[in-house]
Amino acid sequence: MSFLVVDSLTMAYGPLKALDDVYLTVEEGEFISLLGPSGSGKTTLLMSLAGFNKPNSGRILLDGLDITAREPEDRNFGFVFQGYALFPHLTVTGNIAFPLKIRKWTPARIRTRVDEMLALVGLESFADRKPRQLSGGQQQRVALARALAFGPRVLLLDEPLSALDRMLREQMQTELRRLHKETGVTFLYVTHDQQEALTMSDRIAVFEKGKIVEEGAPTWLFRSPKTRFVAEFLGENNFVRGIRSNGVWQGFGASFSLPEARDPGGDTDAATLWLRPGDIDLGPGGEADISFSATVEDFVFGGTQNRLELRLPGGESIAALISTDLRAKDVLGQNLTFRARREAVGVLR
Numbered sequence: 001m002s003f004l005v006v007d008s009l010t011m012a013y014g015p016l017k018a019l020d021d022v023y024l025t026v027e028e029g030e031f032i033s034l035l036g037p038s039g040s041g042k043t044t045l046l047m048s049l050a051g052f053n054k055p056n057s058g059r060i061l062l063d064g065l066d067i068t069a070r071e072p073e074d075r076n077f078g079f080v081f082q083g084y085a086l087f088p089h090l091t092v093t094g095n096i097a098f099p100l101k102i103r104k105w106t107p108a109r110i111r112t113r114v115d116e117m118l119a120l121v122g123l124e125s126f127a128d129r130k131p132r133q134l135s136g137g138q139q140q141r142v143a144l145a146r147a148l149a150f151g152p153r154v155l156l157l158d159e160p161l162s163a164l165d166r167m168l169r170e171q172m173q174t175e176l177r178r179l180h181k182e183t184g185v186t187f188l189y190v191t192h193d194q195q196e197a198l199t200m201s202d203r204i205a206v207f208e209k210g211k212i213v214e215e216g217a218p219t220w221l222f223r224s225p226k227t228r229f230v231a232e233f234l235g236e237n238n239f240v241r242g243i244r245s246n247g248v249w250q251g252f253g254a255s256f257s258l259p260e261a262r263d264p265g266g267d268t269d270a271a272t273l274w275l276r277p278g279d280i281d282l283g284p285g286g287e288a289d290i291s292f293s294a295t296v297e298d299f300v301f302g303g304t305q306n307r308l309e310l311r312l313p314g315g316e317s318i319a320a321l322i323s324t325d326l327r328a329k330d331v332l333g334q335n336l337t338f339r340a341r342r343e344a345v346g347v348l349r
């Protein structure tokens with residue numbers, strides 16, 4: 001049996017099912033992101049795992065033991081809140097020591113552990129400061145140190161980076177990956193940020209309307225989604241109508257075959273083809289590529305990548321992210337040739 005099992009968990013608020021028969025397995029030491037839009041059920045599941053919510057049905061198993069009815073303090077789970085929830089009247093040292101005092105650790109043991117956690121998160125020189133004297137990133141490190149201090153079996157994180165600016169958020173993503181690797185603690189991380197989930201996770205569970213609609217490794221979900229919701233939610237995507245006849249696809253204003261691993265087979269007039277903007281490049285392709293023509297209707301400068309809005313011959317609009325050094329006046333209104341690798345095209349039935 002897996003280390004942590006969410007077995008057919010259901011939770012309703014009146015007629016609304018916040019969790020609808022959710023099943024998820026977690027191996028010890030994994031980093032799993034619970035990804036989905038607001039109201040999809042991911043935070044409700046995290047709160048249920050923490051013991052703050054009591055599900056209507058289903059079980060939560062830890063090492064094969066049913067902990068569904070256990071109180072939060074009896075689960076040995078750490079929790080990092082979205083707003084940090086630090087005690088403003090306590091110093092950094094006091095905040096980290098708080099859960100250890102609750103567990104009646106000896107003063108000597110507490111001092112040793114606090115020093116270890118300060119070193120782990122790089123805050124040794126900030127030990128005597130109050131939360132108001134810290135930056136957002138430093139406060140987040142204190143919250144992480146406090147949640148990890150007592151050695152939890154599982155660390156639950158509820159959108160902990162959402163209040164940080166982009167650059168600091170990216171730095172903290174690196175920090176979280178390092179902490180996960182160094183501590184070996186199982187992480188369950190709630191986010192609505194696709195890039196966070198792709199960057200940090202061993203696996204991603206994608207939520208929609210109280211259900212896990214797909215779960216798997218980030219690369220697999222990004223490159224081989226089974227549903228349009230996941231194909232669209234996990235990074236920007238282009239969708240066009242495709243028809244397959246005698247092994248040849250018609251789509252993007254071109255005719256082409258797909259690799260066996262990408263082609264579901266059979267003839268259909270109801271398939272949707274998808275292609276991510278970053279997989280489109282300018283210029284004619286080779287044998288391994290699909291080549292198509294499109295008119296450039298808009299150009300947005302993005303530094304290392306420029307965004308082009310394209311109109312296909314059939315009238316469909318798609319976007320492309322082109323790294324080539326382009327100028328708007330050279331491409332706007334032009335009918336140009338573009339290419340994409342065949343294995344970058346996906347099919348949704």
